[in-house]
Amino acid sequence: MKKSIFSLYFFVIMLNFSCGQNSENKVITPEDVPFNAELFIDELQIPWGFAFLPDGSILITEKKGELIHFLNEKKIKISNVPEVYQRGQGGLLDIQLHPEYSKNGWIYITYSSTDGNQKGGHTALMRAKLKNNALVDKEVLYKAVPNTTKGQHFGSRIVFDNDGYLYFSIGERGARDVNPQDITRDGGKIYRLHDDGKIPSNNPFVGKKNAKTAIYSYGHRNPQGLIKHPETGKIWDHEHGPRGGDEVNIIKKGANYGWPVITYGINYSGTEITDKTAMDGMEQPIHYWIPSIAPSGMAFVTSNKYENWKGSILVGSLSFQYLERLVLEGTKVVKREKLLEGKGRVRDVKQGPDGLIYVAVEGKGIYKLIPKK
Incomplete structure (x- = not known):
């Protein structure tokens, strides 16, 4: 029998900041x-x-x-930076160097961009090089569509894996009932590209009708953490839940992470989003926070x-x-x-x-x- 997520939420709140699958994991402040x-x-x-x-x-x-x-204890402002769509959570976001930066000089940046025919903005990924305190050789590798004037959930973090693939995250842009579960739409996804922006032929949705073939995993809300495990080489993320239900996940090829069909969070108003915290075919987080941090x-x-x-x-x-x-x-x-x-x-x-x-x-x-x- 499935528990109500609403009841679960307030039960866990009463545990005073315990979280995840392990209620004994109470957050502490070390004395020393x-x-x-x-x-x-x-x-x-x-x-x-x-x-x-x-x-x-x-x-x-x-x-x-x-x-x-x-550099040398001074802050130098770099010129020729991409123009950003400044609204809500949008702006100049993550930055990451190519694993072979010393050889090729490539820098990767995610940002909110107005490029496109619609009003508003969406997350873009660019690479560029740094020369004489300016970005040069700029190339937009990916631009999510369609633009929207909503100000939330742009993502976005960048990481490379051990094979040189580039991963980056884009939030669902406030369209939770439309974007995260639909592989033909951008938003609520983690994407994988070659370092030059080309789509890997072994991406999970290559050959699927109308799919965004850069997608590596889907069903995400707003991932603002993305890192490579130093021993296994697997990609881990964390993402914002709504009121409660922030998650840590290990990213798997083609996997569905459930948002908003399953969640350990509730609406900011206190009402339920869903009564489901698990479903077949959807990944469980390895850890979640209630309340949200x-x-x-x-x-x-x-x-x-x-x-x-x-x-x-x-x-x-x-x-x-x-x-x-x-x-x-x-x-x-x-x-x-x-x-x-x-x-x-x-x-x-x-x-x-x-x-x-x-x-x-x-x-x-x-x-x-x-x-x-």
């Missing part, structure tokens, strides 16, 4: 935080994404449409700089304004920790080439977590 948080780059508004260049400098996207190169940014810890952190996941919380560490046993979350409480809305998190953790916080800048000796 193993780092000091140093404001490394200051005076940033909404640093949506950032990427380390081989020389140790950093490229930072500001949501309002600015690309900043932090509004996750943004995601990083696996692979360094030994922080005691007992190796192998865990770091996730930013926009709504509760902290950094969360998820401790894993295999693919099961067994412990949650709150870090950086009170700093602000955590937008992105990365492990730097020096093995240290860097955290982008709205209205502040980028913090460097320096381990205590």
